[in-house]
Amino acid sequence: MTAVTQEETGAEKSDTGEPGSLRAAERSATQTIRHGLRLSPEFRRGLGGTLALAVLATLGKVIVPIAVQQVIDRGLGGAEPDVAFIRDATALCAVAVLLTALCGYLMNVRLYKSTEAGLATLRGKGFRHVHDLSVLTQNTERRGALVSRVTSDVDQISTFMQWGGLLVIVSFGQLLVATVLMAVYSWQLTLLVWACFLPLVFALPRFQRLVARAYNRIRERTGDVLSAVSESVVGSAVIRAYGSEDRTAARIDAAVEAQRRAQTRAQQIIGFTFPITELVAAVAVAGVVLAGVGLGAAGSITPGRLIAFLFLITLFISPLQTATEVLNEAQNAIAGWRRILGVLDTPADVADPAGGVTLQRGPISVAFEDVGFAYPGGARVLHDVSVEIAPRTRVAVVGETGSGKTTFAKLLTRLMDPTSGRILLDGVDLRDVRFSSLRERIVMVPQDGFLFDSTLADNIRFGRPSATDSDVRRALTELGLDEWADGLPAGLETPVGQRGESLSAGERQLVALARAYLADPDLLLLDEATSAVDPATEVRLARALDGVIRGRTAVSIAHRLSTAEAADEVIVFEHGRIVQRGPHAVLVAEPGVYADLYASWTSGVHSTSAAGGSVGGGLA
Amino acid sequence: MLQGLRVIGVAIRSEPRVFTVAVLSSAVYGLMTVASSSALGWATDNAVLPAFQKGGVATGTLVVAAVFILGVAVLKALGVMGRRILAGVMQYRMQARSRRAVTRQYLRLPLSWHHRHPTGQLLSNANSDTEAAWAPIAPLPMAVGVVVMLVTAAVAILVVDPVLAIVGFLIFPAIALLNLVYQRRLSPLVMRAQQLRAEVSEVAHESFDGALVVKTLGREDAEARRFQARADELRDANVAVGRVRGLFDPLLEALPTLGVLAVLLVGSLRIEAGDLVAGDLIQVAYLFTLLAFPVRALGWVLAELPRSVVGWTRVQDVIEATGSMEYGTAALGAGGPARVRFDDVTFGYVPDAPVLDDVSFEVEPGRTIAVVGPTGSGKSTLTLLLARLVDPGKGAVLIDGTDLREAERGAVSGSVALVPQQTFLFDDTIRGNITLGLDVPDETVWAALRLAQADGFVSGLPSGLDTRVGERGATLSGGQRQRVALARAIVRSPRLLILDDATSSVDPQVEKRILHGLRDGSADSTVIVVAYRMATIALADEVVYLEHGMVTDQGTHEALLARCEGYRSLVTAYEREEAERAVLGADDDTDLDTDLDADLDTDLDGEPGFDTDEEVVA
Structure with missing residues (x-):
């Protein structure tokens, strides 16, 4: 996009291999820009025309002041003012000014169009990749910080792309023109001026590194602020219930203060480095005066030329200052780019296989073969799990907290990949199955059924967007939830609020279940999916599910062992291993983990068995 | 424009000292800009001219010239x-x-306000x-400096030639108008x-929040499309902004x-007419060229103003939002x-859809009450x-006879501890999550x-109490999070402990131990527990049974x-199901399914469920 980038990209081509230790920092910066530009091809769209317009606008900006200078000198320089000349020249200048403005306008519009398109693409790619990351990676990132990567970090780039990028071209153009003009007057003095500025050119990258670090810190601190604010908003109920507003406020203040300090620090660095060009310019001017006098004594320069040369130095400084400014802004953009690239560079460790298999729909068989799993850097939580789940069976998975049930579920839905062994779906390794096929065949209902801020019907339709309202209604009816839905203020059109918070936790679970059911998978995995639903509804739901689920496989993870009693087979987990397997009737009769669990559960259910039992019996 | 000036006014009033020093620095810069040309002139x-004319000049003069130039530059820098x-500060x-x-x-506005405002918007x-809102402050001191410079220059030009001054300064109303x-x-x-x-930001926040659902239903592409839209x-809105900016920026620069040029033209005519000497025109023209660049600084401030006003308005909307909770004394x-009392309480989140309708009940101090009712009651x-x-x-x-609205700030949260159904943990240590700043x-x-x-x-965690739990407790399991949330309530020895189905993710055995512990250890608390499990209900002294937002019965579990038919059918659902299974065996229960379903539906809703369902389907 910019001259800098073009140049540096050109230089980069020679050594795309190992990073050279000397150029490491610059390399990473240019690579960031290069990579960023490659991600959004829109940035290059119509670049030629925009560049041409930029050159014209630059020429206009450089030539107009000089022309004005000439008008003054030539029109008024003589004894009598040459009015006719002045009139023609000012008219010509005015036309040039307007043409420059026109070029500027056209260039701006082209630039806005291409950069905004590029930024929108960048946002989209970043967003998409966040969803491609595995659950494990997603969980290690804070939501607010992730959001900032596709919002404010991208905004950070826009300033540079729309304002800075072309100013660099304009500045370099001005610098070039000024150098050429200076050389016309005196090549010796031009060399002197360049000699004064050369150390600055070498020092600049060093400053830039400082600036870059400062800007990176700002981006990080901004992420922290967003996280702190997000926490205070999402956790507002708990904060109020525990009266910990002050404490939360203190945490936010700390984040805001850290951000402010980082911003001020960056501003200080820039504030210190910016006027250095001013000082160097003064050194150059003083040097030119001294050297000019020397040259004059030697007769190689006239006083008029020397004075004109001094004027040209000012023409030389201002683009240099602008360039410094723009390079600072570039650091800001790079900081933003880096954070988006940071997302995109994070490998989607659980990825959709290229050329994956699309499986036939229908009864599904699942096999775990010696599956083991450990969280990165953690101990193994699943050991040598081998189990087959036959088509059309209802399987219950039970065990204490931390025994590996949820890990089992996450592996089965390929939210994570096993660290050893493999999982087969109809004989095909899960890692070779296309995501679209996998998600179509296996659907999990998690315990916390997240709902989107939309209507009830939209949420149920989420897993199958093509479903009509009557499909939604039929699903609810088949699950026996239609009366509940009709009882809501606006029926299917009831807005559920953010995260579904207008509904109770139990109701959210009902929606999540209906959503999964409507998606019509071959295997339905229920992970404590009805834990917040009242017992009568739960039993009714379980029966409704039993009825409609025939032909599919159902795997339920549940605390309530009534689910296990109804299942064809029970899998019992303990300490990451499967310790028992079989129908409820068999397992409950043999001593072991399951019998203990069952005894504990029934003692809960039956603790009032005198009354409850007789009533139940009476009803039956 | 006026609103924009008001925003700037707020900033200046808030930071008068920093602003003043910044403007003074800016003035130093302006003065030194002028001084640098006189240094060069001197x-x-x-030095230069005498050197050429006389063929030589004293070294002392040369040194003074160099020092003059450098000194001015240092001050300017x-x-x-x-x-x-300072502008940054x-x-x-x-x-x-x-x-x-x-x-x-x-933090101050009530939950109802939060329900209306999406998290992404608030972020x-x-x-x-x-x-x-505060973006225009960066170029502000410079702009103020420029205004001072302009006034000075205006005076200087007026002294030279009033007619030229008027012509030249016509440009400034033009700039203002254009702006x-x-x-x-x-x-x-x-x-x-x-x-x-x-x-x-709102879409991104919601979508990342629901990432698990998006993933498990394979909706990544659809979500990406939603976000991209x-x-x-x-993008289009920004391009529209860009078109306007792209037009006006070059115009403002050209003015x-x-x-x-206008000054030159008019000036030359006046010279021709003999009203002006060439030297004066040159002086005025130079002053204008000198001003042309700094005037841009004014443009920068003005260009940022619209966005600033918009940002400020949006911020102000939040700051001026009312409806925060009032506290009594x-x-x-x-x-x-x-002691807890509900006195004819009616409540709804939206008008005309009461969630609770005329609820009244009372709880004696130290009692444990179970609140039972169907989902959504x-x-x-x-x-x-x-x-x-x-x-x-x-x-x-009312608590202890005091209407909660009359309680002083902090009194309710000091006496009542609620463990909500949906656990929320902070991105903090285990200790921090439990004490929440309380000194224990x-x-x-x-x-x-x-x-x-x-x-x-x-105690098994790597750093024990000092282990950080991640955002919303992401590193812990659901059951672990619930227990930390429970400890958060217990550590406060609240006078009223409310558990809203707070052990749903905990294993039955563990839950049993918790409940027994609570019963034995919380003699100083009144406990209100929302529960479905028989084991939990059995620990309560009394039950309040809710249906459709109304208290339909209150009494001991046995009573x-x-x-109470609704209550009976609700709490004995598991047992009855088990009983059926025991009697009939699990294989051939089709008839009974229907019976029981019909039963349950009758109990819950007062009308047969599946029969009507079939009609709907047909």
Whole structure:
């Protein structure tokens, strides 16, 4: 996009291999820009025309002041003012000014169009990749910080792309023109001026590194602020219930203060480095005066030329200052780019296989073969799990907290990949199955059924967007939830609020279940999916599910062992291993983990068995 | 424009000292800019020209010239430095101040306000809106300096030639007019872009929040499309802003040059007429060229103003939002378990759809009450009212005879501890999550953890109490999170402990131990527990049975079992199902299914369920 980038990209081509230790920092910066530009091809769209317009606008900006200078000198320089000349020249200048403005306008519009398109693409790619990351990676990132990567970090780039990028071209153009003009007057003095500025050119990258670090810190601190604010908003109920507003406020203040300090620090660095060009310019001017006098004594320069040369130095400084400014802004953009690239560079460790298999729909068989799993850097939580789940069976998975049930579920839905062994779906390794096929065949209902801020019907339709309202209604009816839905203020059109918070936790679970059911998978995995639903509804739901689920496989993870009693087979987990397997009737009769669990559960259910039992019996 | 000046006024009033010094630095810069040309002029007159004319000059004069030039440059550099750093200091202080004010409101405004405002929007208010609001401050000192410079220059030019001055300064009303048109055109576009920016953030936030659902239902592409649609709208809005900016920026830049040209033209005519000498015109023209660049600084401020006003308005909307909870002056009782009373309480989140309808009941101090009812009957809402997270629409909630609305600030949260159904943990340590800043020794924390049956897993964590749990407790399992949340309530020895199905993710055995521990250890608390499990209900002294937001019965578990049909069918559902299974065997239960379903439906809703269902399907 910019001259800098073009140049540096050109230089980069020679050594795309190992990073050279000397150029490491610059390399990473240019690579960031290069990579960023490659991600959004829109940035290059119509670049030629925009560049041409930029050159014209630059020429206009450089030539107009000089022309004005000439008008003054030539029109008024003589004894009598040459009015006719002045009139023609000012008219010509005015036309040039307007043409420059026109070029500027056209260039701006082209630039806005291409950069905004590029930024929108960048946002989209970043967003998409966040969803491609595995659950494990997603969980290690804070939501607010992730959001900032596709919002404010991208905004950070826009300033540079729309304002800075072309100013660099304009500045370099001005610098070039000024150098050429200076050389016309005196090549010796031009060399002197360049000699004064050369150390600055070498020092600049060093400053830039400082600036870059400062800007990176700002981006990080901004992420922290967003996280702190997000926490205070999402956790507002708990904060109020525990009266910990002050404490939360203190945490936010700390984040805001850290951000402010980082911003001020960056501003200080820039504030210190910016006027250095001013000082160097003064050194150059003083040097030119001294050297000019020397040259004059030697007769190689006239006083008029020397004075004109001094004027040209000012023409030389201002683009240099602008360039410094723009390079600072570039650091800001790079900081933003880096954070988006940071997302995109994070490998989607659980990825959709290229050329994956699309499986036939229908009864599904699942096999775990010696599956083991450990969280990165953690101990193994699943050991040598081998189990087959036959088509059309209802399987219950039970065990204490931390025994590996949820890990089992996450592996089965390929939210994570096993660290050893493999999982087969109809004989095909899960890692070779296309995501679209996998998600179509296996659907999990998690315990916390997240709902989107939309209507009830939209949420149920989420897993199958093509479903009509009557499909939604039929699903609810088949699950026996239609009366509940009709009882809501606006029926299917009831807005559920953010995260579904207008509904109770139990109701959210009902929606999540209906959503999964409507998606019509071959295997339905229920992970404590009805834990917040009242017992009568739960039993009714379980029966409704039993009825409609025939032909599919159902795997339920549940605390309530009534689910296990109804299942064809029970899998019992303990300490990451499967310790028992079989129908409820068999397992409950043999001593072991399951019998203990069952005894504990029934003692809960039956603790009032005198009354409850007789009533139940009476009803039956 | 006026509004924009008001925003700037607020900033200046908030940081008068920083602003003053920044403007002074800017003035130093301006003066030194002028001085640098006179330094050069002095050097030319006293060193350069004599050197050429006389063929030599004293070394002393040369040194003085060099020092003069360098000295002025150093002062100018200091001016720039001061101006830029202080402008930054001011801008970031204002930003931080707004961020604090906005987030303070987030913490102060009631839950109902939060329900109406999406998280993404609130994040945007605290982030990009505050940023936009104070963006014009960065070039402000420079602009003020420029205004001073302009006035000085105006006086200088007026002295030289009033007619030229008038011609030249016509350019400034023109700039002002152009700016006015500019802002009129730009403001609505910027407003829209800023709104869309918030919406993009909203979609991203919601989508990342529901990442698990998106993933498990394979909806990544659809979500990406949804986000892209918003991002594209933002793109179009930004391009629309860009078109206007792209037009007016070059025009504003061209105006001063056009002014110089006008001065030259008029000036030359006046010279021809003999009203002016060439030297004066040259002086005026130079003054104008000198001003042309700094005038741009004014343009920068003016160009940022529309966005600033929009950001400021959006921030101000939050800061001025009313409806925060009012507090009274009454203290709630000092020690011992609380007495709780619901007095004809009616509450709804939306008008005409009461979630609780005329609810009245009373709880004696030290008693344990179970609140039971079908899904969606209003149990959780009842707990929110008890903790005064919401206020009743009608009626009153009283603790120890005091209406909660009359209790002083902090009194309710000091006496009542609610463990909500949906656990929320902070991105903090285990200890921080339990104490929430309360000054309690570690032994007390451990005691609470023991009671919550969480001491085992916490002591197994790598850093024990100092282990950070990640955002929303992401590194812990659901059951672990619930137990930490439970310990958070217990550690406060509240006078009223409310458990809203707070052990649903905990294993039955562990839950049993927790409940027994609570019963034995919480003699000083009144306990209200929302529960379905028989084991939990059995621990309660009394049951309040809710249906469709109304209390249909209240009494002991046994009494309710005997007389309340809805209650009976609800709490015995598992047992009855089990009984069926035991009697008939699990294989051939089709008939019974229907019977029982019909039964349950009758009990719950008062009308047969599946029969009607079939009609609907048909």
